[in-house]
Amino acid sequence: MTFMDKVYTLRAEVRSDGNTSYFISFTDGQGEFYDLEVSETFYIEFRQMERKSRNLQQSDWRHQEVSELWDETLYERAFRVPKSVEELIFDAEEQELLSKAIAALPKIQRRRFLLYHEYDFNYRQIGEMEHCRPQSIRHSVIRAREKIKAVIEQYRAGQ
Numbered sequence: 001m002t003f004m005d006k007v008y009t010l011r012a013e014v015r016s017d018g019n020t021s022y023f024i025s026f027t028d029g030q031g032e033f034y035d036l037e038v039s040e041t042f043y044i045e046f047r048q049m050e051r052k053s054r055n056l057q058q059s060d061w062r063h064q065e066v067s068e069l070w071d072e073t074l075y076e077r078a079f080r081v082p083k084s085v086e087e088l089i090f091d092a093e094e095q096e097l098l099s100k101a102i103a104a105l106p107k108i109q110r111r112r113f114l115l116y117h118e119y120d121f122n123y124r125q126i127g128e129m130e131h132c133r134p135q136s137i138r139h140s141v142i143r144a145r146e147k148i149k150a151v152i153e154q155y156r157a158g159q
Contacts, residue, residue: 113144
């Protein structure tokens with residue numbers, strides 16, 4: 001409920017004798033209307049409470065976002081901007097090409113390349129698994145990487 005949706009009314013009436021009477025009027029849950037005379041202190045405190053409530057609600061309103069949330073504004077706010085259809089297709093083609101290039105490697109090179117790049121083993125760990133020196137593993141992985149790059153460059157040159 002906002003201050004604009006009050007369910008009561010405060011009013012002050014100046015009587016003929018010059019004194020002021022203060023009233024609060026409201027309708028209860030059963031629809032019965034009440035018009036109660038209240039003290040000046042109560043009236044003043046109630047008015048101050050209304051002002052504080054109104055000021056707080058206006059402050060809240062000022063700090064709320066008032067712009068419309070359209071797809072464009074959500075897109076601009078995205079931490080990770082979604083890729084376009086063309087980018088998704090291009091990425092899928094590159095992934096397929098990379099998979100084919102890796103599959104075309106000799107069995108040992110492919111295994112070493114995948115252990116190093118996909119499973120994050122280092123040259124020493126792979127060397128221990130295959131009972132050979134880490135330098136041999138490093139050389140094999142580098143040669144595999146060069147072969148894959150050559151296939152990708154050849155594909156790009158053909159486009």
